[in-house]
Amino acid sequence: MSDPVSLTDHPVREASSTPPAPGRSRHLSDRWLTVAFISPALLLLLAMSVFPLLWALYLSFTDYSATRGGPATFVWFENFTAILTSAQVHLRAFTTLLYVVGAVTLQTVLGFSIAYLISRRVRGRGVLTTLFLVPMMLSPVVVGLFWRFMLDAQFGVINSMLGSIGLGQVEWLTKQNTALISLIVVDTWQWTPFIMLIALAGLTAVPKYLYEAASIDRASEWFRFRTITLPLVWPLLLIAVLFRAIEAFRLFDLVYILTSGGPGVSTETLSFHVYKVAFLGFNTGTASAYGILMVLIVIVLAQLYMRYLNKLKED
Amino acid sequence: MRYPKRIGRLAAAMLVATTLAACGGGDDGGNASTPKAPADIPELTKEPLTLSFIWFDWPPAKALEAFANAEYTKERSNVTVKVNVVPNANWHDAMFTQFAARKTDFDIPILDSQHIGEAVTNGNILDITDFVKKNIDVNAYNPYLLAAYGQFPQAETGQRDENASLYGLPLLGDTWTMIYRKDLIGETPPATWDEMIAAAQKCQTENPGVSGLAFHQANGSDAAAVTYNTVNGVYGGNLWDSKARKIEGVINDAAGQEAMDVLVNKMKPLTAAGSGNWFIDEVNAAVAQGKACIAFNWIAASGGLLDPEQSTLGKTREEILGKLGFATLPKQKTDLVPLGGMGMHVSAYSSPEKQAEALNFMKWFEQADIQKKWAAAGGVPARTDALSSPEFLNAGPFNKVYADSVSRMRDMWNVPEYARLIDIENTNVNAALNGAKPPKDALNDIAKEQQAVLDSAGKKGGGGL
Numbered sequence: 001m002s003d004p005v006s007l008t009d010h011p012v013r014e015a016s017s018t019p020p021a022p023g024r025s026r027h028l029s030d031r032w033l034t035v036a037f038i039s040p041a042l043l044l045l046l047a048m049s050v051f052p053l054l055w056a057l058y059l060s061f062t063d064y065s066a067t068r069g070g071p072a073t074f075v076w077f078e079n080f081t082a083i084l085t086s087a088q089v090h091l092r093a094f095t096t097l098l099y100v101v102g103a104v105t106l107q108t109v110l111g112f113s114i115a116y117l118i119s120r121r122v123r124g125r126g127v128l129t130t131l132f133l134v135p136m137m138l139s140p141v142v143v144g145l146f147w148r149f150m151l152d153a154q155f156g157v158i159n160s161m162l163g164s165i166g167l168g169q170v171e172w173l174t175k176q177n178t179a180l181i182s183l184i185v186v187d188t189w190q191w192t193p194f195i196m197l198i199a200l201a202g203l204t205a206v207p208k209y210l211y212e213a214a215s216i217d218r219a220s221e222w223f224r225f226r227t228i229t230l231p232l233v234w235p236l237l238l239i240a241v242l243f244r245a246i247e248a249f250r251l252f253d254l255v256y257i258l259t260s261g262g263p264g265v266s267t268e269t270l271s272f273h274v275y276k277v278a279f280l281g282f283n284t285g286t287a288s289a290y291g292i293l294m295v296l297i298v299i300v301l302a303q304l305y306m307r308y309l310n311k312l313k314e315d
Numbered sequence: 316m317r318y319p320k321r322i323g324r325l326a327a328a329m330l331v332a333t334t335l336a337a338c339g340g341g342d343d344g345g346n347a348s349t350p351k352a353p354a355d356i357p358e359l360t361k362e363p364l365t366l367s368f369i370w371f372d373w374p375p376a377k378a379l380e381a382f383a384n385a386e387y388t389k390e391r392s393n394v395t396v397k398v399n400v401v402p403n404a405n406w407h408d409a410m411f412t413q414f415a416a417r418k419t420d421f422d423i424p425i426l427d428s429q430h431i432g433e434a435v436t437n438g439n440i441l442d443i444t445d446f447v448k449k450n451i452d453v454n455a456y457n458p459y460l461l462a463a464y465g466q467f468p469q470a471e472t473g474q475r476d477e478n479a480s481l482y483g484l485p486l487l488g489d490t491w492t493m494i495y496r497k498d499l500i501g502e503t504p505p506a507t508w509d510e511m512i513a514a515a516q517k518c519q520t521e522n523p524g525v526s527g528l529a530f531h532q533a534n535g536s537d538a539a540a541v542t543y544n545t546v547n548g549v550y551g552g553n554l555w556d557s558k559a560r561k562i563e564g565v566i567n568d569a570a571g572q573e574a575m576d577v578l579v580n581k582m583k584p585l586t587a588a589g590s591g592n593w594f595i596d597e598v599n600a601a602v603a604q605g606k607a608c609i610a611f612n613w614i615a616a617s618g619g620l621l622d623p624e625q626s627t628l629g630k631t632r633e634e635i636l637g638k639l640g641f642a643t644l645p646k647q648k649t650d651l652v653p654l655g656g657m658g659m660h661v662s663a664y665s666s667p668e669k670q671a672e673a674l675n676f677m678k679w680f681e682q683a684d685i686q687k688k689w690a691a692a693g694g695v696p697a698r699t700d701a702l703s704s705p706e707f708l709n710a711g712p713f714n715k716v717y718a719d720s721v722s723r724m725r726d727m728w729n730v731p732e733y734a735r736l737i738d739i740e741n742t743n744v745n746a747a748l749n750g751a752k753p754p755k756d757a758l759n760d761i762a763k764e765q766q767a768v769l770d771s772a773g774k775k776g777g778g779g780l
Contacts, residue, residue: 063775063776063778065778066412066415066416067411067414067415067433067437067439068436068437069417069437069438073775075775075776078775078776078777079776079777081776081777082776082777082780083777083780086777086780088780089780152589153587153588153589153590154587154588154589154590154606169588169589171588171589171591171749172589173589173592174589174590174591174592174749175591175749175750175751176749176750176751259592260404260533260534260535260592261534261742262533262534262591262592262742262745262746262749262751263534263591263745263746263748263749263750263751264534264742264743264745264746264747264749264751264752264757265742265746266746266751276738276779277779277780278779279407279408279411279412280407280734280735280738280779281732281734281735281778281779282411282415282779283778283779283780285776285778286776286777286778286779286780287779
C-alpha cells in the first residue's frame with residue numbers, strides 16, 4: 001500500500017502496465033483478455049439486435065419483397081410517405097391509441113388501488129401479492145386462449161354467469177363495441193399486477209414518520225393520501241405507466257388469438273397490421289418502414305415522457 | 316481510455332462486414348424463374364429418407380400420414396412419410412416464410428389451389444409439366460380438377476388450358492356439403508337457396524335453442540370470404556373478370572349486391588349469437604351438439620360428425636345418420652359450389668434426392684388402385700375412376716355429394732396477390748356479418764380495395780397497405 005491514490009486514480013492504466021500473472025501467456029495481455037471476454041456478448045448483440053435493426057432500416061428505403069426475391073430497388077422515402085398518408089394506417093393508429101389509453105388507465109387505477117389496499121394490510125401481504133402476480137407469469141397466448149373460451153357467446157363461462165343473474169348473452173368478441181373492450185379487460189387482467197408490484201414498492205418506501213407526523217396533526221385519511229402517499233409514489237407509478245404503454249403499443253398476441261383483428265378490422269392494432277403487410281403480401285420494404293416508424297414514435301414519446309418525469313423530479 | 320474506442324471501432328468494423336456480407340447474399344435465389352422437374356424420375360436413393368409434407372392440422376393430414384406410411388412403404392421401404400401440420404391460420408405463413416428463406420424443412424408443400432400463383436411467380440415450386448406428360452394419365456381426371464390443383468395461369472372456371480404449365484397434382488378434392496337435420500326438417504333436402512332459408516327459418520322457430528343455420532363467418536384464413544363467394548356464385552355473381560383483371564363493377568354488380576343482401580339480411584339472422592367468428596370446428600361442434608338445423612362445411616372436415624364420442628345426436632354412427640343428412644348445395648340462379656381441396660407440389664429448395672422421391676410419390680399416389688385405397692382410407696381422390704368407385708362412394712355418406720358436385724365447382728383467383736385479396740374480402744364480409752359495416756359498403760369496399768391491389772403491380776413504395 002505504498003501508493004494507494006495512484007491506483008484509484010488510474011485503475012485501468014495501472015492494471016494494463018501490470019505484468020501478466022505467472023502462468024499466463026505473455027501474448028495474452030489484459031487488453032486482449034478484455035476483448036476476449038466482451039466479444040461473445042458483443043457479437044450476439046450485433047447479430048441479434050443491431051444488424052437486424054440496420055438491415056430493416058436499409059430495407060425500409062427499398063421495395064424489397066422476401067418472397068419475390070430479386071434486387072432491392074431504392075424507393076427512398078416512398079414507403080414512409082405511403083404509410084404516413086394511408087387511411088388504413090390512421091385507422092389502426094386510432095384503434096391502438098384507444099387500446100393503449102383504455103388499458104393503461106384501467107391498469108394504473110386498479111393496480112394502484114390493489115397495491116394501496118395490500119400495503120395497509122399487515123398479515124398475509126406476501127401471499128396476497130404472490131397470488132395477484134400469477135396472471136403476469138402466464139404466456140399471453142395461453143391467456144388469450146382461455147379467455148377466448150371464457151368469452152365465447154354460446155358456451156363461455158362469462159355469459160353463463162350473466163345468464164344466471166338474468167342478463168342476456170353478450171357477443172364479447174364479435175361485436176364492434178365489445179371486442180376492443182374485451183381486449184382491454186383481458187390485458188388488464190394480465191398486467192394489472194405489474195403496476196401493482198411497482199406501486200407496492202413505492203408505497204412500502206414511504207417513510208412512516210411522515211404518516212406519524214400527519215397523525216399528530218390530526219390529518220384526515222384523504223389529506224394524508226393526497227399530500228404524502230400520492231406525491232411520493234407518483235414518479236414510480238409514472239415509470240410503470242411508461243413500461244405498460246410501450247408494451248400495450250406493440251400489442252399483437254392477444255389480438256391474434258382473441259379477435260384476429262375483427263370484427264372486420266375494428267380491433268387491428270398497428271403491430272397486427274405490420275404483421276399482415278409483412279406476411280400476407282410479403283411487402284418486406286413497406287413492413288420495415290412501418291416497423292421503423294413505430295420504433296421512432298415510441299422513442300420520441302418516451303423521450304418527452306422522460307423529460308416530464310425529470311422535470312417532476314426537479315420540482 | 317483507448318480500449319473502449321478500439322473495441323467500438325472493432326464492433327463497427329464487424330457490423331459493416333456483416334452488413335456487406337448480408338447485402339451480398341441478399342439476392343440469392345433472386346431469380347424467380349420457375350425451376351423445372353425432369354420428365355423422368357431420377358434414380359432414387361436406397362438410404363433411409365424422410366419425405367416431409369406441410370399441411371394444416373385437420374383429420375385428412377393424419378389420414379394421409381397413416382395411409383402413406385402403410386402403403387407407400389410397401390414400395391419404398393427406406394422411406395418414412397411425415398406430414399407436418401400447423402394451425403390453419405398459419406398455414407400460408409408457415410410455407411411462404413420458408414420459401415422466403417429459400418430453404419424449406421418440407422419437400423412436398425400442400426398448397427391451397429389459390430396459393431399456386433404466388434408460389435409459381437416466386438419460383439418456389441417445380442414446374443412439373445414434362446413430368447406429368449411422361450408419367451401421369453391426365454385423361455383419367457376431370458380436366459378442371461387437374462387445372463385447379465396444378466395449373467398456372469388459371470383457366471376459366473371449369474376449363475383446363477392444355478398448353479398451360481402444371482405445378483402440382485391433386486391430393487385431396489373437396490367442396491361444401493349441406494348438412495341438415497332429417498329429424499327436424501324432413502328427409503328431403505331443400506332444393507333451392509330460397510327453400511333452404513325458409514326451411515331453416517321454420518326449423519329455428521319450431522325448435523327453441525336450435526339455430527336455423529351454421530356456416531363460416533370468421534375473418535381468419537378464407538372463412539367468411541368462401542361463404543360470400545358461394546352465395547355470390549349461387550346468385551349468379553362473378554368474383555372478377557380475369558382477362559381484364561377487373562374486380563370493381565364485377566363483384567359488386569347487381570348479382571353481387573343481391574348475394575350480400577341474402578347473406579347478411581336473410582342468412583345471418585338465422586345463426587347463433589356470437590357465431591361471427593365461427594370456422595370449420597365451430598360449425599362442426601354446433602352440428603354435433605344438435606344446435607343447428609342446417610349447416611355448411613367442407614366435406615373433408617365432416618368425418619368427425621359421425622363419431623358418437625363427439626356427438627350428442629346418437630350413440631352409434633347409424634343413430635347419428637338417422638338424424639343427419641348430407642346433400643349437395645341448393646341451387647338458385649346457378650348451381651355453382653366452391654372448390655376446396657389442395658394439390659401437392661415439390662419444393663424448389665428440397666435436396667435433389669428428396670425431389671426425386673417426391674416425384675416418385677406423386678406418380679405412385681396418382682395410380683388408379685392407390686387412389687381407390689386413398690378413398691377407402693378417408694381421402695377424397697381426384698381421378699374419375701376413383702370418384703365413381705364403390706371404395707369411395709361407400710366410405711362416407713358425404714362422398715356422393717362430392718362426386719355429384721365436381722362438375723359444379725368454381726374457384727377463386729390463384730394470382731400472386733391472392734393473400735391480400737382474400738384478406739380484404741374476409742375482413743369486409745366479416746364486418747358486414749357482425750354489423751361493423753353496412754353490407755353494401757362492405758361489398759363496395761371489397762371491390763375498390765381488391766382492384767387497387769391488382770392495379771398496384773409495379774407501383775413503387777407502400778405496397779401492401
